[in-house]
Amino acid sequence: xxxxxxxxGGLVQPGRSLRLSCLVSGFTFGDYTMSWLRQAPxxxxxxxxxxxxxxxxxxxxxxxxxxxxxxxxxxxxxSIAYLQMNSLRTEDTAVYYCTRDLSPSYFDYWGQGTLVxxxx
Amino acid sequence: xxxxxxxxxxxxxxxxxxxxxxxxxxxxVGGYKYVSWYQQHPGKAPKLMIFDVSxxxxxxxxxxxxxxxxxxxxxxxxxxxxxxxxxxxxxxxSSSSTWVFxxxxxxxxx
Numbered sequence: 001x002x003x004x005x006x007x008x009g010g011l012v013q014p015g016r017s018l019r020l021s022c023l024v025s026g027f028t029f030g031d032y033t034m035s036w037l038r039q040a041p042x043x044x045x046x047x048x049x050x051x052x053x054x055x056x057x058x059x060x061x062x063x064x065x066x067x068x069x070x071x072x073x074x075x076x077x078x079s080i081a082y083l084q085m086n087s088l089r090t091e092d093t094a095v096y097y098c099t100r101d102l103s104p105s106y107f108d109y110w111g112q113g114t115l116v117x118x119x120x
Numbered sequence: 121x122x123x124x125x126x127x128x129x130x131x132x133x134x135x136x137x138x139x140x141x142x143x144x145x146x147x148x149v150g151g152y153k154y155v156s157w158y159q160q161h162p163g164k165a166p167k168l169m170i171f172d173v174s175x176x177x178x179x180x181x182x183x184x185x186x187x188x189x190x191x192x193x194x195x196x197x198x199x200x201x202x203x204x205x206x207x208x209x210x211x212x213x214s215s216s217s218t219w220v221f222x223x224x225x226x227x228x229x230x
Contacts, residue, residue: 044221045211062218106154
């Protein structure tokens with residue numbers, strides 16, 4: 001059974017940093033691109049970025065809204081993807097989802113999400 | 121403002137059919153056969169319903185179907201059931217190696 005479990009969310013002040021983790025089981029993590037998406041309260045889904053598998057260079061792509069502030073990384077030995085969020089803003093408040101990304105086709109396995117609240 | 125345009129809401133009675141549109145541009149929906157649709161119930165993670173415009177993952181009811189014409193993709197749900205009431209999001213791969221989503225459509229089963 002595939003499991004995707006995000007963690008690390010919480011309340012953080014504007015301008016501070018936070019790192020989210022995404023622990024995966026049930027498939028060979030290192031073979032796949034992983035994406036992070038978010039959903040602000042009452043709003044739609046927004047893709048944040050992805051990290052390709054090592055076979056495709058392990059490179060990353062980001063949405064313009066987070067480029068330069070957020071960084072995605074991975075540890076294939078632990079089957080974990082990370083989302084490092086710096087210089088957080090109130091508008092970054094959202095539920096953050098980690099998904100398996102079958103670019104360019106679709107996202108199939110999703111975690112339950114972790115809530116990040118940016119507020120003073 | 122979302123990159124892809126969806127109606128904010130649609131509604132239908134049990135047994136009826138509804139269609140949700142998703143309009144993009146030639147650099148996303150119109151340029152690729154990689155449109156997907158996701159269903160999201162309140163407080164839950166999104167669930168893949170359609171991929172590559174018209175393909176259903178295993179386990180998804182054949183009441184769900186997808187199509188595309190030009191820069192507009194569509195999701196059709198036939199034989200509406202109460203459990204179909206949810207938010208629906210379209211998504212497309214785009215020319216800048218990024219993903220774009222629609223703003224979501226709230227489906228109400230009357």
